[in-house]
Amino acid sequence: DPSGVLDSTEAVQRAIDAASAAGGGIVFFPAGRYHFEGTLLIRHDRIVLRGEGPQASRLSFTRFAGMTGKSHITFQGDVEEGADILLVEDGIDRATFVEVADATSLAVGDDIAVGWVITDDFVEEHGMSLSWQAFNGTWRPFFRRRVVGLDLASTPHRVFLDVPLRYPAKTRDFASIRKETGYLSEVGIESLGVANAVGWEDAWSELRVHVIDLIGVKDGWVRDVASFPAPDPAAQGYHLQSGGIRVLASKRVTVADCVMEKAQNRGGGGCGYLYEISKSNEILVRDSVGRDGRHNFIQNWDFGTTGCVFLRCSSAGSRTFASISDPVGTPAYNEYHHSLAMANLVDRCHLEDGWYGGNRDGASSGAGHTVTQSVYWNTSGGGEILSWQYGWGYVIGTTDMAVVTLLGPPRSAGTAPADYVEGENRGATLDPPSLFEDQLQRRLSLPEGSQSLP
Structure with missing residues (x-):
């Protein structure tokens, strides 16, 4: 009307x-x-x-x-997240790829999130032991990305991203990829x-x-x-x-x-x-x-x-x-x-x-x-x-x-x-x-x- x-x-x-x-x-x-x-x-x-x-x-x-x-x-x-695919090497700030043991479950074009657990070590590294509390111990998606390439012949496998990382993704913090569906x-x-x-x-x-x-x-x-x-x-x-x-x-x-x-x-x-x-x-x-x-x-x-x-x-x-x-x-x-x-x-x-x-x-x-x-x-x-x-x-x-x-x-x-x-x-x-x-x-x-x- x-x-x-x-x-x-x-x-x-x-x-x-x-x-x-x-x-x-x-x-x-x-x-x-x-x-x-x-x-x-x-x-x-x-x-x-x-x-x-x-x-x-x-x-x-x-x-x-x-x-x-x-x-x-x-x-x-x-949006739903799939199972963790753990990084086997630290993801480097501004890197266009991450390395995992097995990327065969991924395909070019997949939506993924790169994230990690807000561990005690991550909190302490940033001097936030008295501040960051709400998400401690949980996995958080930091980088929402799309897979633009896969190198399954290399060891470890490499997953190439449409946008670089913008912060270190550390294995210490259980950094991983999770496939995303449902956008x-x-x-x-x-x-x-x-x-x-x-x-x-x-x-x-x-x-x-x-x-x-x-x-x-x-x-x-x-x-x-x-x-x-x-x-x-x-x-x-x-x-x-x-x-x-x-x-x-x-x-x-x-x-x-x-x-x-x-x-x-x-x-x-x-x-x-x-x-x-x-x-x-x-x-x-x-x-x-x-x-x-x-x-x-x-x-x-x-x-x-x-x-x-x-x-x-x-x-x-x-x-x-x-x-x-x-x-x-x-x-x-x-x-x-x-x-x-x-x-x-x-x-x-x-x-x-x-x-x-x-x-x-x-x-x-x-x-x-x-x-x-x-x-x-x-x-x-x-x-x-x-x-x-x-x-x-x-x-x-x-x-x-x-x-x-x-x-x-x-x-x-x-x-x-x-x-x-x-x-x-x-x-x-x-x-x-x-x-x-x-x-x-x-x-x-x-x-x-x-x-x-x-």
């Missing part, structure tokens, strides 16, 4: 299910406002939700009860407006309510999607209950040309995150705007976020609300929030608030060192960069940004050496202006079949 009067949940879900039964399709929303009292679920490949533009085709959701940790639009894969593939949402704000008290009655979730997705996208003021007068002009777009346990997802803003619940418990990435690899967030959330752009929860890029994103108004009775709050930042995010890039972003990464110690169930080997490149906007990365970190080229890397504050504990800084207030002349786009162009110009750049 494009008039926004009738509940469209059942009709739209039927359209999604029909497209799924047909092997894929586009569920199209002509211009209008669509009212949803329930939620939408996409569980099949090649399904796209598409409108005529975020100002023309608008989806408004009203459910809040029982929505903690859920989303109003969910793209849901069903949701080639799905997307585009050219739509979305809102799920409700009454103030209702928004604060639940935690971590997102408007769009991509869970267990590969080769997916969110494009040209913008939040808008919820039509319910009780929402008082807010757009979102607490969360915007979340990408969880996924790989090769692009979020582009989006605007998420004005979250109601910006309190503790994971609320107020407008663009959230967790346990995911090779996620590109580009040309997108976050305003008036708690942490507008954030890496959150668990190990295993790596290779993510925030390109030409703009952030303003990050604030933390102490409670339901505090609609003003205190300034906050975009963040690396949890457990050793690796080799990520903030590139040509305009930050009026700022970005933080460091040792959060026992906060957020033992976040500890939140980031390592990541780069801030050509950052502007008048905000702050607070960068205390485990091992090496880099701040290259800024314009009108305060940069804090000196060791000493509690959040810098165990992060020596101080992060490398070059080109403060010289971002306008930085060459290349964008590290990501420069490297992308170099790779695209390589002869077919050649090795990727280091």
Whole structure:
């Protein structure tokens, strides 16, 4: 119902299910406002939700009860992991292959995860014995990869990866390959407006309510999607209950040309995150705007976020609300929030608030060192960069940004050496202006079949 009067949940879900039964399709929303009292679920490949533009085709959701940790639009894969194939030699940082005793159960094209157990030795190596607790003793997938080659004639067998490792994978920690099946593939949402704000008290009655979730997705996208003021007068002009777009346990997802803003619940418990990435690899967030959330752009929860890029994103108004009775709050930042995010890039972003990464110690169930080997490149906007990365970190080229890397504050504990800084207030002349786009162009110009750049 494009008039926004009738509940469209059942009709739209039927359209999604029909497209799924047909092997894929586009569920199209002509211009209008669509009212949803329930939620939408996409569980099949090649399904796209598409409108005529975020100002023309608008989806408004009203459910809040029982929505903690859920989303109003969910793209849901069903990823399962196979048995361990143990590495017989340590996987080397930036290596394009790993070595195992027997790779005959794998085939070129297989999805795999390379991971290891969070052992006592791994925790101690990083000085996190008093911080990392939540995942100790469990195997975590660090690198979500695809098999691009097998050498079964060598001893040991070699498994070649589509993307290099970005951290040592040690046999000491029972590093292994696990075959993955069940990713949701080639799905997307585009050219739509979305809102799920409700009454103030209702928004604060639940935690971590997102408007769009991509869970267990590969080769997916969110494009040209913008939040808008919820039509319910009780929402008082807010757009979102607490969360915007979340990408969880996924790989090769692009979020582009989006605007998420004005979250109601910006309190503790994971609320107020407008663009959230967790346990995911090779996620590109580009040309997108976050305003008036708690942490507008954030890496959150668990190990295993790596290779993510925030390109030409703009952030303003990050604030933390102490409670339901505090609609003003205190300034906050975009963040690396949890457990050793690796080799990520903030590139040509305009930050009026700022970005933080460091040792959060026992906060957020033992976040500890939140980031390592990541780069801030050509950052502007008048905000702050607070960068205390485990091992090496880099701040290259800024314009009108305060940069804090000196060791000493509690959040810098165990992060020596101080992060490398070059080109403060010289971002306008930085060459290349964008590290990501420069490297992308170099790779695209390589002869077919050649090795990727280091």
